[in-house]
Amino acid sequence: MSTNVTLHVGHDVAYLTSGQGRGGCAGAMSYYTAAGEPPGEWAGKGAATLGLVGQVDAGVIGRLYQHNIGPGGELLVKRRQPKASDQREQAAVAAYLAAHPYASAVELAEVRAAERGRDPRQVPYFDLTVSAVKSVSVLHASYRVAARQVRDRGDEDQAAEFDARA
8 A cells, every 4th residue: 555645835725714614635635535625623731732622724724824923912922024025915806816816715815825924034834734645535434324324214323433533
């Protein structure tokens, strides 16, 4: 069995939260998860220290990752050169709008994220993806389908067994 692991620098947390209440992968990537990803849950020591529990709120994670502002509105880390980077971001958006006057909000968000990505000192998060071979995902899906089928027939014990295997 082979596993593929990729690590990318992330510059826009909307990628993680813009699934319209269904978690991430909205827009062009939503074909992977037509039913939607479940919303994220806060986890780990950092989240606990900040008092973050339960479902991830898009506004809170946006302020936290993009602007270093804690859930209570406190500045957690002094940002380096925010004015210059903000000015570059605004200039990039203005230039794009000049060339594309009917640009959508999604297109403008992509321009902002691309401009943020040019600054190697400003990395709000890393996106780690671990992908197993297709047979692993097929096995997982088959257990989930089997669990749903036996649950529909009223056999909760058997459904729990299939869920545990999945």
